[in-house]
Amino acid sequence: MTLNLPTLWHDALEKVKTWARVNSPWLIHYNSGSCNGCDIEILATLTPRYDAERFGVKLQGSPRHADVLICTGPVTLQSKERLRRIYEQMPEPKFVVAVGSCAISGGVFDGCYNVVGHIDELLPVDMYIPGCPPRPEAILDGLVKLLRSLQDGQIERLETRPLAT
Amino acid sequence: MHTNEHTAQIEKFIIPIGPQHPALKEPGHFEFTVDGEIVTHASVRLGYAHRGIEKGVESRNWTQNLYLLERVCGICSHVHATAYCLGVEKLAGVEAPPRAQAIRELVAELERIHSHYLWLGVTAHEAGFDTLFMYTWRDRETVMDILEAISGNRVHYSANILGGVKFDLGEKEAQTIRQGLSFLEERTHHYLEVVSQDALFLQRTRGIGVMTLAQAETIGVIGPTARASGLARDVRLDDPYAAYDRFPVPIILDDRGDLSARVVVRLKELLASIETIRHILDDLPPGELTVRVPRKIKPGEAISRVEAPRGELFYFIKSNGSEMPERIHIRTPTLCNMASVLTLAVGHHLADMPMLLAGIDPCFSCNDRGIVVQYGGDDHDHWTWERLRQFGIDHYKQLESGVF
Known part of the structure; x- marks a missing residue:
């Protein structure tokens, strides 16, 4: 915090901020070369059967409004720079969720010539959700666990983590 | 000449959209040149999801490729696997048993239902009709449940x-499918009513992006997009595969x-698919599920x-007699239909662009491919793994140093 306020006031403010963040995480989704399987499951998570909006989760169009970046798919050469740019446009604090086997390890596309790697070679990932594709319940579970660790202060602040080059 | 072009460029106002954009869930970059609200030129840049699958299959064996090719597209994974299996079976000189072929058709039609429902939701979302989007996706879960009940997976059913299929259908599964289908049929009739009567939806669809029969033939569109322009093009009827000669659609x-026609055609196709699945269930041929396919083709x-x-x-x-294919080329429908979007965009409002694009049901992960075109001469150009990879790296370095 840059504001010069008494510690008590500062702590109260932090609490309010965490409360707000935990209760309304806005997502942005980027497909960096996925097969769509994970993307449609993410979308299914937001629709009535699974209803992620119960947790205040909302899909956003602009990276500048988002708190959580949901990545699917391996990173292809062409989308590498775009993914990094979207991440850099997001305001702090920001969190990255890697959804699906490809996002975690390259999955079935590991070794294809245009695939440069997986998400955590490029961005610091906070939550991995495995599966090909993961079920909507798994995605919800991952999101809720991310929010819980955010509430408990388990996730380190991003300023301390360097971006991979 | 140069100065003329220069002046023309200053007057142009180009709106770039993508590759990350709220409309679709897949990466694609579009540039619309506008004059006020009216689009005067449209161009597309694809390839964000190009992974190099066609080259990748050459280093995996015939069975492994089945799983790689299923993941060309997460929405239509079954048809990719079917096309691959039918081709390999043809090469190996075997034919899958009738029961397997019928199950292939049944899963393909279930997949069509899930894909068309998904598409209806996305189109409703583009039209600003989010209620319809939420309702269709709620109902889509029914077909996902059916697919999960029979195959064990929601998206990549495998x-x-x-030489055949992996699972059989018993009486219990047939019952589950029938129950789900009667619910879906009722809902589809309801949606058909909604899309042809709702004033808001009609304003966004009626008379927008009209493609005449002649235009459709010239541009070479396929699938429901072509059928909505009166062009009778359907591989299921023109060249029946699997069990489509026995259970025609x-x-x-x-x-x-x-x-509007594209929406109605897809919704009516849903009803046709439901009817076909019922026929298959009524008359599922008995017998084996698989035949033996040699390891080397x-x-x-x-x-x-x-x-x-x-x-x-x-x-x-193409096979060279080894455990791995020598070459596999895939031609997916989206790229054929993409030209129609760029042609029809001219003269429409910018606000119609997401609807026009959604109208062809684009699937970018299918269509991002690379092609080397060689004019004349018959000397064979050989692209090795290293050369292809180096070409990719150089190509993107060049692009990155440019505007993008």
Whole structure:
């Protein structure tokens, strides 16, 4: 915090901020070369059967409004720079969720010539959700666990983590 | 000449959209040149999801490729696997048993239902009709449940194996499918009513993006997009594969050619698919599920065509007699239909662009491919793994140093 306020006031403010963040995480989704399987499951998570909006989760169009970046798919050469740019446009604090086997390890596309790697070679990932594709319940579970660790202060602040080059 | 071009460029106002954009869930970059609100030119840049699958299959064996090719597209994974299996079976000189072929058709039609429902939701979302989006996706879960009940997975069902299918359908599964289908049929009739009566939806679709029969033939569109312009093109009828000769599907045509026609054609196709699945369940041929396919496939070339939810899907498979294919070429429907979006965009409002694009049901992970075109001469150009990778790196370095 840059504001010069008494510690008590500062702590109260932090609490309010965490409360707000935990209760309304806005997502942005980027497909960096996925097969769509994970993307449609993410979308299914937001629709009535699974209803992620119960947790205040909302899909956003602009990276500048988002708190959580949901990545699917391996990173292809062409989308590498775009993914990094979207991440850099997001305001702090920001969190990255890697959804699906490809996002975690390259999955079935590991070794294809245009695939440069997986998400955590490029961005610091906070939550991995495995599966090909993961079920909507798994995605919800991952999101809720991310929010819980955010509430408990388990996730380190991003300023301390360097971006991979 | 140069100065003229320069002046023209200053007057142009280009709106770039993508690759990350709220409209679709897949990466694609579009540039619309506008004059006020009216689009005067449109161009597209694809390839964000190009992974190099066609080259990748050359380093995996015939069975492993089945799983790689299923992941060309997460929405129509079954048709990719079917096209591949049919081609390889043709090369190996075997034919899957009738029961397996019928199950292949049944899963393909279930997949069409899930894909068309998904598409209806996305289109409703583009039209600003989020209520319809939420309702269709709620109902879509019914078909996902059916697919999960029979195959064990929601998205990549892996129904196919070389020489047959992996699972059988019992009485219990048939009952589950029938129950789900009667619910879906009722809902589809309701949606058909909504899309042809709701004033808001009609304003966004009626008379927008009209493609005449002649235009459709010239541009070469396929699938429901072509059928909405009255062009009778359906591989299931033109060249029946799997069990489509035994359980034929009626062709759905509409001669209006606008977005509204595309919605109606797809919804009527849902009803046709539901009816076909019922026929298959009533008359499922008895017998084995698989035949033996050798580990090494005889040398030769084969093509196979299937009708994906978006149109014709084409596979070319070449074997050199080893455990791995020598070459597989995939031609997916979205790229064929993409030209129609760019042509029809001219003269429309910018606000219609997401609807026009959604109208062809684009699937970017299918269509991002690389092609080397060689004019004249018959000397064979050999692209090795290293050369292809180096070409990719150089190409993107060049692009990164440019505007993007």
